[in-house]
Amino acid sequence: MSRATIIDIAERAGVSKSTVSLVVSGSPLVKPQTRARVEAAIEELGYVYNRGAASLRKSRSNIVGMVINDLLNPFFAELAVGIERALQGSDHIPFIANTSENPARQAQVFRSMREHGATGIIVCPAVGTDAEALREMTSARIPVVLAMRRVPGANVSAVVPDNRAGGARAVEHLLRLGHRRFAFLGGFSRMSAFRERSQGFKDALERANLVVGTAAVIEAPPTKAGGVAALGQALARSEPPTAVLCFNDIVAIGAVHALAQRGLKAGADVAVVGFDNIAEAEHLAPALTTVAVDSIGLGERAARMLLRQIESGAPRVETYIGEARLVVRESCGASRVHTTALGGAA
């Protein structure tokens, strides 16, 4: 009662196993009549193709790895969904691992995926990942595509949003609303997204001839609690900001919360802008103005890029930068400003 093999099918159909192999792999070399006999036998015996055996023989599997830093964050869950979706069209199937931002766990995962014969890998690297960590894959010539985050010094492909432009766009909008005192809240400088987003923040301020006191960029964990803490620090400054750009939407939620604790209202008293545009952003109160990143789309891009690299024997390093566009809702106070003849935002 163990699983039927190609040999069982061959006997049943009265052909050799080579012919069966040709049929299951869709070769046009087989006479239609023979093919029909084989297919009937497959049906009768409930044969299931053994891809593991085929991979061994071909020295190449159709398994791909998907290594995500934090699946509990909807932003990265969306990335995962995009990757999986794009893979559906191909005949590749993904392993998944959630590293929880743990580089040691990530190293284990890389090894495990190599042992299981992954032919390529998409990774949203854990904070602290260095170029060396990726060498486990690259030195084995396994194509790697980084998603959402870059790894300094690593010469691998990447699919990332235009964090820098997005950060600048948010500030430009706040400038137009009349704000002149800003802070950037949350995240850590060892995160590539932090460096890029805060750089965009500074870019825009400099272009507006505003001086950026270095302390206006306040590092904190990219969590709600981090947002609460960072906002507290910002407000404690001698010249507190009237507008804050947050590292991501979760930090923004914390900032809004911290304002509420002080009897202040985001959008009315202090403008708050997030980053990512996670699904819940529009349901918050006030609805969150944020920089939208098409995470599903980036996931699809990453998967297609990986597939292309797997196919072309000699993958070359490429980078795709996705757009980051501002979605204006309530928390920046734009609507209020609008109705009060603009300019009163500070």
Added chain:
Amino acid sequence: MSRATIIDIAERAGVSKSTVSLVVSGSPLVKPQTRARVEAAIEELGYVYNRGAASLRKSRSNIVGMVINDLLNPFFAELAVGIERALQGSDHIPFIANTSENPARQAQVFRSMREHGATGIIVCPAVGTDAEALREMTSARIPVVLAMRRVPGANVSAVVPDNRAGGARAVEHLLRLGHRRFAFLGGFSRMSAFRERSQGFKDALERANLVVGTAAVIEAPPTKAGGVAALGQALARSEPPTAVLCFNDIVAIGAVHALAQRGLKAGADVAVVGFDNIAEAEHLAPALTTVAVDSIGLGERAARMLLRQIESGAPRVETYIGEARLVVRESCGASRVHTTALGGAA
């Protein structure tokens, strides 16, 4: 420059490949000195174990399938995280597939996972999955554990929350708050969770000797839009409800939104209770009272159950029912009631 094999190691270490195999599989039969020589060779040649080859030989892989109906819903993403987390301790690695509630896609996925040699599978079934669909796996004696949702008539293991008790608990709380006119909003009767949750809703009403007009249960898509629509229907009734229990938190968000559109406030004008307790529930305005389901914990349970079944050659069908506890926040109006001497909730 192709990957080193057990034979390369054997040559390098001056032993047979059998001995190398013993070493890599951690057998205690090998003399420490020999082991050391082999390990040195492994290190030198950068050998990576080929699990695919081992699986073929052993006729058993350590790959497990994880089939999720909707990864974009944080509730199910948490389930996936729990599964993955519990698998980390074992030497099993998960394939993942997101079926997007599409039974046809799900059927493809089952097939693909069989072809790739999954030795067990955890599935949160797409709406519309029937017992027949699961036979692809069960008839091949591949252990299946259903998570979150059941499949009527299917004789397979399941890990689900106590939806019925949770639904009843929510209503009992609303009864204590003084409510007497209720509605259950959202979901469809072909979803097992809908049947169980709405049954708990009815249980509690009957125990309180209240008559449940059948129309008090309003089916609608389990989405925000569904919540908006269902609430509209409920309010249009001759005796509109003063309290609504929603199929899940997403529907509750829609209900709160629909109330706001009418100038009504959840908690003050109509009590709203959700189900699931997704992470954002506490950040909403008003903060959502909801029935908490430990989705990560259930995911871990499901994974451990599957592992156990894979190990014991003859898996028996088992069911685990996780608790569903009420988390009281603002949207049910409990705090308001508290401060107004109770009873004014209607």
Added chain:
DNA sequence: CTGAAAGCGCTTACAG
């Protein structure tokens, strides 16, 4: 404690 041999289920030239 270690080695020689067979075989897991496929694919792939190579003949015919």
Added chain:
DNA sequence: CTGAAAGCGCTTACAG
């Protein structure tokens, strides 16, 4: 268009 043969990288009795 079809078949016989070798081999992918392992494991597993079986000897010794």
